[in-house]
Amino acid sequence: MARFVLRRLLQSCVVLLGVTLVVFLLLQLVPGDPVRVALGTRFDPQTYEALRARAGLDQPLVAQYFDYLGRALTGDLGVSFRSGRPVTSIVLERLPATLSLAVTAVVFATLIAFPLGILSAIRSGSFVDHAARVFSQFGVSVPDFWMGIMGILLFAGVLGWLPPSGYVALTEDPAGWASHVALPAATVGLVTASILTRFIRSSMLEVLSEDYVRTAEAKGLRTRVVVLRHVLRNALIPVVTVVAVQLASLLGGVIVIEVLFAWPGIGRLTYDSVQARDYPVLQGAILLVAALFLLVNLLVDILYARLDPRITVR
Amino acid sequence: MSDRAVLAVEDLTVTIGTRRGPARAVAGVDWSVRAGETLALVGESGSGKSMSVLAATGLAPRSARVTGRVHLLGTELTGLPGEDRRRMRGRHVGFVFQDPMTSLNPVLTVGRQVTEAGEEHLGLTRRAARARAVELLDLVGIPSPAERVDAYPHQFSGGMRQRVVIAMALACEPDLLIADEPTTALDVTTQAQIVELVADLQRRLGTAVVWITHDLGVVAGIADTVAVMYAGRILEQGPVDAVFTNPSHPYTTALLAARPDPDGGGDELVTIQGSPPSPLDLPAGCAFWPRCPVRGAARCEHELPPLVPVAADHHVRTFYPHHTDGGVPT
Numbered sequence: 001m002a003r004f005v006l007r008r009l010l011q012s013c014v015v016l017l018g019v020t021l022v023v024f025l026l027l028q029l030v031p032g033d034p035v036r037v038a039l040g041t042r043f044d045p046q047t048y049e050a051l052r053a054r055a056g057l058d059q060p061l062v063a064q065y066f067d068y069l070g071r072a073l074t075g076d077l078g079v080s081f082r083s084g085r086p087v088t089s090i091v092l093e094r095l096p097a098t099l100s101l102a103v104t105a106v107v108f109a110t111l112i113a114f115p116l117g118i119l120s121a122i123r124s125g126s127f128v129d130h131a132a133r134v135f136s137q138f139g140v141s142v143p144d145f146w147m148g149i150m151g152i153l154l155f156a157g158v159l160g161w162l163p164p165s166g167y168v169a170l171t172e173d174p175a176g177w178a179s180h181v182a183l184p185a186a187t188v189g190l191v192t193a194s195i196l197t198r199f200i201r202s203s204m205l206e207v208l209s210e211d212y213v214r215t216a217e218a219k220g221l222r223t224r225v226v227v228l229r230h231v232l233r234n235a236l237i238p239v240v241t242v243v244a245v246q247l248a249s250l251l252g253g254v255i256v257i258e259v260l261f262a263w264p265g266i267g268r269l270t271y272d273s274v275q276a277r278d279y280p281v282l283q284g285a286i287l288l289v290a291a292l293f294l295l296v297n298l299l300v301d302i303l304y305a306r307l308d309p310r311i312t313v314r
Numbered sequence: 315m316s317d318r319a320v321l322a323v324e325d326l327t328v329t330i331g332t333r334r335g336p337a338r339a340v341a342g343v344d345w346s347v348r349a350g351e352t353l354a355l356v357g358e359s360g361s362g363k364s365m366s367v368l369a370a371t372g373l374a375p376r377s378a379r380v381t382g383r384v385h386l387l388g389t390e391l392t393g394l395p396g397e398d399r400r401r402m403r404g405r406h407v408g409f410v411f412q413d414p415m416t417s418l419n420p421v422l423t424v425g426r427q428v429t430e431a432g433e434e435h436l437g438l439t440r441r442a443a444r445a446r447a448v449e450l451l452d453l454v455g456i457p458s459p460a461e462r463v464d465a466y467p468h469q470f471s472g473g474m475r476q477r478v479v480i481a482m483a484l485a486c487e488p489d490l491l492i493a494d495e496p497t498t499a500l501d502v503t504t505q506a507q508i509v510e511l512v513a514d515l516q517r518r519l520g521t522a523v524v525w526i527t528h529d530l531g532v533v534a535g536i537a538d539t540v541a542v543m544y545a546g547r548i549l550e551q552g553p554v555d556a557v558f559t560n561p562s563h564p565y566t567t568a569l570l571a572a573r574p575d576p577d578g579g580g581d582e583l584v585t586i587q588g589s590p591p592s593p594l595d596l597p598a599g600c601a602f603w604p605r606c607p608v609r610g611a612a613r614c615e616h617e618l619p620p621l622v623p624v625a626a627d628h629h630v631r632t633f634y635p636h637h638t639d640g641g642v643p644t
């Protein structure tokens with residue numbers, strides 16, 4: 001197992017290297033001169049050249065890339081064009097907000113989707129099943145920002161139970177964090193839950209028709225044991241991937257929701273740095289998201305191997 | 315050994331609700347099996363063999379409606395709450411299904427799968443159940459069972475998996491073993507070994523066996539009684555010797571003739587022309603009539619022949635029990 005993890009980590013590093021290259025090249029293709037934008041109306045040729053030289057933009061591309069890579073390896077991702085602060089700290093500052101929103105949303109989603117998906121599969125055609133299907137249809141077809149606005153109107157406006165927006169760090173004030181995260185997490189979580197419910201339902205249904213489920217029933221096991229031990233364990237294998245993909249995509253930041261709820265996460269940061277053509281910050285944000293994505297993938301692979309004994313880890 | 319039947323079904327019918335209407339999978343069958351005895355259910359694919367044993371033990375699909383009476387060890391199962399039926403089934407009946415590649419759960423160790431019935435029905439502790447699993451794996455001839463108990467199904471060959479399934483079925487020392495084509499998915503050598511294994515276990519444990527098969531050779535070898543099914547009904551049933559030496563239904567005759575020569579002569583396979591009727595649309599008369607070589611009076615087409623005795627315990631469902639040679643009755 002340790003060797004497997006090590007090998008996968010190495011692979012991830014190679015992928016990450018590729019990501020740096022792609023991001024670097026892509027940003028070269030984007031029209032617009034960041035230094036010019038950063039200077040705005042204060043433009044004068046001397047400062048312009050000086051800034052360009054400081055950012056290394058007067059060097060050939062290959063040199064720029066290796067220079068960037070070399071410094072990135074030491075944790076230095078450059079400085080923001082806009083604020084002049086180190087990119088690494090700007091990006092890392094945003095991590096807790098995004099991480100806590102993504103994890104809360106996924107936990108919320110699984111808490112809804114698992115019972116609902118399982119019930120609707122084992123009682124297919126029942127009221128619960130129909131309700132679950134309406135719910136998933138609703139969740140995937142209604143835009144998340146609209147749900148967010150409705151949530152704000154209802155829980156912050158009419159009922160006044162929750163703050164309409166804003167962020168409080170979990171480490172500073174857990175209760176404040178919880179009340180602030182509830183609405184955005186529920187909004188994002190509902191969408192995730194409806195995708196998951198569908199997936200769990202169909203995965204369960206597929207396993208329910210397997211011969212070994214009939215074998216388990218033939219043994220006279222309780223329904224609960226058949227469903228949890230025999231069906232769910234198998235149905236979970238493909239579901240894990242979907243949960244991971246959902247989590248990974250939330251870790252990339254949910255731009256609309258973060259903007260709507262004034263949530264200072266990575267999505268918001270990406271949005272702002274695109275607006276400001278703040279390339280170093282954008283690069284940093286993408287790199288971080290890619291790293292998180294790879295990490296989630298690695299965890300999924302490990303989980304997979306644990307769930308399915310047919311997968312041998314070498 | 316008592317004379318009482320371990321499992322007896324009376325007038326069992328199974329109607330499955332399908333999108334194209336109700337399908338009569340089993341249309342009124344009676345059979346029973348006593349301790350130490352083997353009943354063979356034979357018949358073409360779709361004749362309702364599996365459905366009749368599944369329905370009898372409460373394993374029919376949810377879309378199925380089951381009527382009739384089922385006695386397991388003298389207890390009437392029909393009308394019993396599902397929970398009680400589940401307990402009776404787990405405690406007293408063991409199942410071996412057709413395909414050992416799919417009938418074991420891929421994510422649980424074979425030991426876990428062998429022990430769970432014992433934990434559920436005999437209240438064995440995890441540890442006692444495990445010891446019992448090793449014992450059972452040994453009993454069914456799995457080499458080094460103490461190590462293999464922690465292996466997963468994919469680490470076994472087809473024949474070994476079927477042995478695991480048999481061990482699983484025997485976990486609670488059932489009074490009845492139901493084997494639904496347990497050798498169909500296996501190669502010939504392994505088939506013979508599995509048949510021998512079950513026959514041997516039956517002799518040692520005194521279990522009653524219901525053996526569903528297409529293989530009439532196996533029937534002749536291990537069964538005491540046989541029921542020939544066709545389109546959800548029994549066309550002929552009785553002691554194996556009587557039915558094989560004196561087949562009294564044209565269908566049985568045809569089945570026996572269609573049997574490949576066991577001595578391996580280059581004989582061509584005799585097949586029965588045509589195919590069985592759809593369970594969605596069973597005829598009022600004899601379901602075999604359109605394919606019947608006898609094809610007697612129009613009576614067969616419209617009137618269901620009753621099951622009549624031709625000898626002691628030997629029954630046949632035909633108007634013409636003696637015209638089995640293809641001669642047209644007048």
Ligand SMILES: Nc1ncnc2c1ncn2[C@@H]1O[C@H](COP(=O)(O)OP(=O)(O)OP(=O)(O)O)[C@@H](O)[C@H]1O
Binds near residue numbers: 331338359375
């Ligand atoms: N789940 C189901 N839904 C609808 N019809 C079914 C279902 N299961 C079985 N049937 C129908 O019931 C009839 C009897 O099926 P059964 O499985 O008992 O046949 P069988 O004699 O065991 O055949 P085989 O030799 O192929 O196993 C068939 O016509 C089949 O199409």
Ligand SMILES: [Mg+2]
Binds near residue numbers: 363365
């Ligand atoms: Mg069958």
